[in-house]
Amino acid sequence: MIEDLMNLRWGIPVNAFTVPVFSIAVLWIGWRIWTFTIRPWLRPQDPVVLPYWIPFLGHSFAFFGNSDELLERGLDYVGRSNEIFGIQTLKRQLYIITNPPEVSIAFNDNTALHFDGHLNELLENFGFSKEGLRLSWHIPKPGDWCYLPGNEINPELASLNRFTEDMYRKQLLPGEKMDVMSRVFMRSVFDTLQWDKLDFCTVESTEKGKLLSLRELCRYTLVEGATQTMFGSHLHKIEPRIVEYMLRYNDNAWMVFFQYPDFFGNSPITEPRRVITETLEKFIEMPDEERHEQAWSIKNILAWQKVMNIDLRARASVLLMVYWAANSNEYNISFWVLAHLLHNPELLRMVKEETEAAWIDGVLDIKLLRTNSPNLEAIFNEALRLNGGAMVSRIVREPITLGGKQLKPGNAIIIPARQLHKNEKVWGQNSGDFDAFRFKKHKALSRHASYRPFGGGKTYCPGRVLAKEEVYGFLATLFHRFDLKMAEGKGPGGGKQVFPSLDDSSPALGITGPVKSHDVLISATQRVV
Structure with missing residues (x-):
């Protein structure tokens, strides 16, 4: 099926190199669409995640390199509304909280947080x-x-x-x-x-x-x-x-x-x-x-x-x-x-x-x-x-x-x-x-x-x-x-x-x-x- 799609639809030559590359590209595009478009639409109750390019690694390099710049990008992504958003590191997802009333709640909740x-x-x-x-x-x-x-x-x-x-x-x-x-x-x-x-x-x-x-x-x-x-x-x-x-x-x-x-x-x-x-x-x-x-x-x-x-x-x-x-x-x-x-x-x-x-x-x-x-x-x-x-x-x-x-x-x-x-x-x-x-x-x-x-x-x-x-x-x-x-x-x-x-x-x-x-x-x- 992949070979037919490559050759007939897009005219891409089929060989041992192009097939796996094309397959990975299709999977990556599917992951991006699901993670940052479909899933947020299906689950609006979850914090939106700032888009990233590499699965699993997420924002790890950006966080260690210049965390302020990364957080500012996140705030821009939610329209400076101070809505909670997520960034993904290798170990876990981090929920970024910047709205003062929610910050007060988070500081005082010693059970869930x-x-x-x-x-x-x-x-x-x-x-x-x-x-x-x-x-x-x-x-x-x-x-x-x-x-x-x-x-x-x-x-x-x-x-x-x-x-x-x-x-x-x-x-x-x-x-x-x-x-x-x-x-x-x-x-x-x-x-x-x-x-x-x-x-x-x-x-x-x-x-x-x-x-x-x-x-x-x-x-x-x-x-x-x-x-x-x-x-x-x-x-x-x-x-x-x-x-x-x-x-x-x-x-x-x-x-x-x-x-x-x-x-x-x-x-x-x-x-x-x-x-x-x-x-x-x-x-x-x-x-x-x-x-x-x-x-x-x-x-x-x-x-x-x-x-x-x-x-x-x-x-x-x-x-x-x-x-x-x-x-x-x-x-x-x-x-x-x-x-x-x-x-x-x-x-x-x-x-x-x-x-x-x-x-x-x-x-x-x-x-x-x-x-x-x-x-x-x-x-x-x-x-x-x-x-x-x-x-x-x-x-x-x-x-x-x-x-x-x-x-x-x-x-x-x-x-x-x-x-x-x-x-x-x-x-x-x-x-x-x-x-x-x-x-x-x-x-x-x-x-x-x-x-x-x-x-x-x-x-x-x-x-x-x-x-x-x-x-x-x-x-x-x-x-x-x-x-x-x-x-x-x-x-x-x-x-x-x-x-x-x-x-x-x-x-x-x-x-x-x-x-x-x-x-x-x-x-x-x-x-x-």
Whole structure:
């Protein structure tokens, strides 16, 4: 039949090459018509799927290459209606949710849309064995080796995963435990931001001052501070280049989250992941009394891991997840805030007035700074809006209808922050522009359902207040100790520097940084304080 159709209908010669090629073409055309024309017409209750060319692979390459561009194409495909649509990856279909009311429902539904299924995949990606994963969800019962009623570490006898979440939350939510971390962080910043210690970000030195790289200034200072708050100096003693390895890990962490192929150990994530994991394993094996600089949460998590008797690699994997989470956003948001300030001297002047007011008798009052800096607050929120690229994910565990569309178990939902943050129906026609006073003029926007820099629902970021104190404290120290301005003649052709571009070349996990080759060069001189 195929041969007759080829020869009689279209005059295509019949041979060993043309027959299979023609057959595949017919099957492919049939698949396209069925998948993207007939089936959507027969099942209007299903989310429409953005068309793709290769069965099974779907949008996998486009998602890993430039996920923002892919999501924007999806929004165009549904006429910018914010209707739920699907994209197909090798593993499963992803339902993209961008309508604010539906986003709120999705964040608050912990039954049909569950984070635990996604957490299991993350734990495996980070290094958990099947046995370690089983033990991490085990709830102690009478007669178990881990049943210790009345113990002070885990009195509620929660599973290790729930206990870890609880410790993390208690450490990071406002209170004395968070304040301890904030103080340790600021001590690290005070130590790092000394005129004679800026080699890590100095491009050149002159008699008049230094030329600094804003990118390197933010990256090193913030990751060094976070490392000190969690582990003190312990990791540095084991691996002196731990900050460098964490930065390299962070640059490629999306490969872990999305199970990017390792290519026989040649992936850019492989070496930093191995070094950090081995460093954390050595840290865990240290006697308890020698880990005296560790954070309260780290101490308790390690103690209950020991009770549960999970393997060393799984223990290190948990710490790696926590360590990564502490370093995934602050340096990038600091970069963007400073980039906008340096490109606008009037904004810089206004913010410096606010940060200097928080220095009282030579001591920085971080609480005063955080609660009494309206201009910095507005600029911080706007930078979060424009550069927040996190994609919140949940596994569909039960059938659920959302926005008139039926979501099927086994697939996943994605809530992309950048598409929420640029919704023109909420943010206006200038949604893609930086408006320094947007959140100052319209304070309610910071609570809008389409503003999700810290996620929402059960996984609403507990460290959001601490992160703000860390960024504000870093800026206040920088402005207090140095006079900064954008270096002149360092742009193209010796002209003015161009504002850095957002790096959208890979899936975002939080605040997206600038294109690696883009930077802001700063002229810095030391202030007499």
